[in-house]
Amino acid sequence: MNRIPLRFHLNDAEIGEFIDSGTTLLSLLRDKLGLTATKSGCNQGSCGACTVLINGAPQLSCLVLAARCEGKSVATLEGVSDNGTLHPLQRAFMDGFAAQCGFCTPGMIIAAKALLDRNPDPDRGEVIDAISGNICRCTGYEPIIDAILAAAAEMRGGKRKSA
Amino acid sequence: MLEYSSKYFAEERNQSLHEVGVERPRSDVQGHVTGRTQFYADRNFPGLLHLKMVRSPHHHARIKSIDVSKALKVPGVVRVLTAADIPSNIYTILCLIQVEPNDEPVLAFDKVRYKGEQIVAVLADSQRAAREGAARVKVVYEPLPAVFDVEEALKPGAPLVNEYHGRNWFTYEGHHCRRVRHGDVEKAFAAADHVIEEKYQSSPIEHAPTETTGCIVVPDSNDRFTCYSNTQALYFTLDNSALILKSPFHKLRLVGGTVGGGFGGKVDVIVEPIAFLAAMLARRPVKYEFSREEEMQVSSPRAAERIYIKDGVMNDGRIIARKVRLYVDAGAYSRHSPYGTTKAAAHMPGPYTIPNVWVDSHCVYTNRTPSSAMRGFGVTIGDFALEVQMDKLARLIGMDPMEFRILNAYRDGDLKAHGKETTGAALVECIQAAAQLADWPIGERYKAMSSQRKGA
Numbered sequence: 001m002n003r004i005p006l007r008f009h010l011n012d013a014e015i016g017e018f019i020d021s022g023t024t025l026l027s028l029l030r031d032k033l034g035l036t037a038t039k040s041g042c043n044q045g046s047c048g049a050c051t052v053l054i055n056g057a058p059q060l061s062c063l064v065l066a067a068r069c070e071g072k073s074v075a076t077l078e079g080v081s082d083n084g085t086l087h088p089l090q091r092a093f094m095d096g097f098a099a100q101c102g103f104c105t106p107g108m109i110i111a112a113k114a115l116l117d118r119n120p121d122p123d124r125g126e127v128i129d130a131i132s133g134n135i136c137r138c139t140g141y142e143p144i145i146d147a148i149l150a151a152a153a154e155m156r157g158g159k160r161k162s163a
Numbered sequence: 164m165l166e167y168s169s170k171y172f173a174e175e176r177n178q179s180l181h182e183v184g185v186e187r188p189r190s191d192v193q194g195h196v197t198g199r200t201q202f203y204a205d206r207n208f209p210g211l212l213h214l215k216m217v218r219s220p221h222h223h224a225r226i227k228s229i230d231v232s233k234a235l236k237v238p239g240v241v242r243v244l245t246a247a248d249i250p251s252n253i254y255t256i257l258c259l260i261q262v263e264p265n266d267e268p269v270l271a272f273d274k275v276r277y278k279g280e281q282i283v284a285v286l287a288d289s290q291r292a293a294r295e296g297a298a299r300v301k302v303v304y305e306p307l308p309a310v311f312d313v314e315e316a317l318k319p320g321a322p323l324v325n326e327y328h329g330r331n332w333f334t335y336e337g338h339h340c341r342r343v344r345h346g347d348v349e350k351a352f353a354a355a356d357h358v359i360e361e362k363y364q365s366s367p368i369e370h371a372p373t374e375t376t377g378c379i380v381v382p383d384s385n386d387r388f389t390c391y392s393n394t395q396a397l398y399f400t401l402d403n404s405a406l407i408l409k410s411p412f413h414k415l416r417l418v419g420g421t422v423g424g425g426f427g428g429k430v431d432v433i434v435e436p437i438a439f440l441a442a443m444l445a446r447r448p449v450k451y452e453f454s455r456e457e458e459m460q461v462s463s464p465r466a467a468e469r470i471y472i473k474d475g476v477m478n479d480g481r482i483i484a485r486k487v488r489l490y491v492d493a494g495a496y497s498r499h500s501p502y503g504t505t506k507a508a509a510h511m512p513g514p515y516t517i518p519n520v521w522v523d524s525h526c527v528y529t530n531r532t533p534s535s536a537m538r539g540f541g542v543t544i545g546d547f548a549l550e551v552q553m554d555k556l557a558r559l560i561g562m563d564p565m566e567f568r569i570l571n572a573y574r575d576g577d578l579k580a581h582g583k584e585t586t587g588a589a590l591v592e593c594i595q596a597a598a599q600l601a602d603w604p605i606g607e608r609y610k611a612m613s614s615q616r617k618g619a
Contacts, residue, residue, distance in 0.1 A: 022291075030205075031207065036198070036202075036205035037197070037198020037199070038198070039373075039423070040204070041455070042375075042455035044455055046455070047373055047455075049374075076198075077198040078198055080197075086197070091196075093195075094193060094196055099189070099195040099196060101372075101374075101422060101423050101424045101425075102191065102192075102194065102423070103373045103423030103424055104373050105196060106198045109196065135373060136373070137373050137424045
């Protein structure tokens with residue numbers, strides 16, 4: 001495989017790497033850069049565990065060639081909390097029992113963040129749409145949806161629903 | 164409802180307990196929401212080798228020859244493992260609790276008994292090279308007739324699936340099935356107002372955890388090996404690996420406890436022994452991770468079951484006889500199915516006091532994917548069948564289904580069909596509470612009933 005240079009913005013950092021041209025973004029993140037919050041559940045675009053933001057839009061990193069990220073901005077769960085302060089989505093997932101085994105959680109939070117970044121006041125149906133590509137096998141969808149709505153309310157300045 | 168909870172089990176309740184009903188955060192949840200929880204595959208090791216398995220494309224076939232020469236020429240392929248490399252190739256998980264004989268090869272050598280069975284492990288520097296190497300292993304097969312149906316498998320002349328049993332069923336203390344005999348069902352059927360027999364059947368169910376089954380084994384210093392695994396059964400895995408590898412226990416170390424969805428699907432010991440051996444022989448870290456396709460195709464599902472239930476019931480609502488023939492499709496190997504089949508036999512009268520019960524619970528070998536544990540295995544499908552049957556019986560005699568269950572529910576002191584006395588029964592109270600919550604009217608007579616017979 002050809003090795004090619006790649007420069008892109010990842011969370012708070014500028015990344016410059018030489019990569020094999022066939023490398024997926026997921027493999028680059030996990031195997032080369034050691035950012036393992038993003039999970040590999042199916043490696044075929046079915047489960048949503050590998051969801052990241054590319055220029056703000058949720059994408060399945062197992063299906064994206066890393067080379068396609070040249071010059072773009074990639075966000076993973078590692079960059080969601082701000083200097084150790086948890087994002088309202090993270091706190092809402094904790095408070096609302098919206099994580100069980102935890103394997104789908106990074107993808108869920110990223111998909112939810114993509115929604116709230118573009119729509120601060122989603123209704124329940126819009127939340128369901130936003131995470132419809134993310135599979136949770138511990139059957140925790142209802143608390144996940146509730147947590148996303150609670151985080152949205154908090155971010156709008158409203159009071160958080162008490163647990 | 165609080166009234167119920169304080170009224171019942173008062174004697175069993177330790178009043179110093181004060182955690183029930185109090186919300187506590189999960190101890191691991193901050194790691195989950197920040198992505199810092201370390202699943203086994205979240206570890207990187209320099210020099211990691213990837214293991215790719217060559218699998219049977221046949222449901223049942225004799226292996227005529229295995230040629231790995233072309234695989235070894237693929238750039239990046241380090242070595243291959245075949246059955247000859249395994250110190251003690253034939254095992255069964257539950258030999259640890261005397262559920263024997265050993266009946267499953269770690270790597271198949273003379274025969275394959277299900278589609279997807281493991282034959283050759285290819286080790287390579289990259290996933291790509293491992294896949295390429297696996298594709299170049301040449302196995303010549305002689306296909307054999309296969310059997311996929313539990314009742315077909317029990318017929319004389321059916322293809323023999325598993326030679327280690329010599330028959331297509333697990334033998335329970337000299338018997339061809341796990342049996343329960345209580346009272347005289349035939350006499351009771353003759354005396355019953357109504358007799359019905361129904362057939363219930365389920366398909367295999369895959370757990371489909373979001374994280375596929377896998378492990379990484381790393382050579383440590385002093386000839387010891389550490390296995391990072393997502394197994395749900397760390398000690399089963401340690402013990403079985405030690406037996407398969409003929410290795411002292413202290414050479415093997417298991418690190419686990421973080422499982423990205425298990426549901427019983429990660430209780431078998433499949434990936435670890437071969438990964439241990441690969442790391443021992445290659446002296447490098449080895450990762451064996453199921454692809455999504457492998458997780459769906461070859462990891463053990465919940466067993467398919469076929470259940471025939473014949474009941475004798477009286478017009479006053481009493482079930483006086485229950486005869487059950489139950490078939491668990493173990494697939495090609497035992498794994499946890501002989502145990503699940505025993506659970507099914509003990510469970511099949513249901514939580515009801517029936518004076519005459521006859522159960523034959525068969526653990527049957529077929530050329531399907533070996534089945535194993537999954538949430539409540541051995542009883543879940545049986546419960547589906549039993550409770551559908553209970554509704555049918557209630558309808559048959561024109562009784563309310565809740566009242567019918569309350570009437571037949573076991574009470575403290577009742578003898579269960581398998582010979583144990585009922586203690587701590589609470590089904591009557593549960594049904595009463597459920598009826599109340601669901602606004603389901605039940606008669607005063609049934610509201611007054613209790614799990615304590617009080618002489619009645």
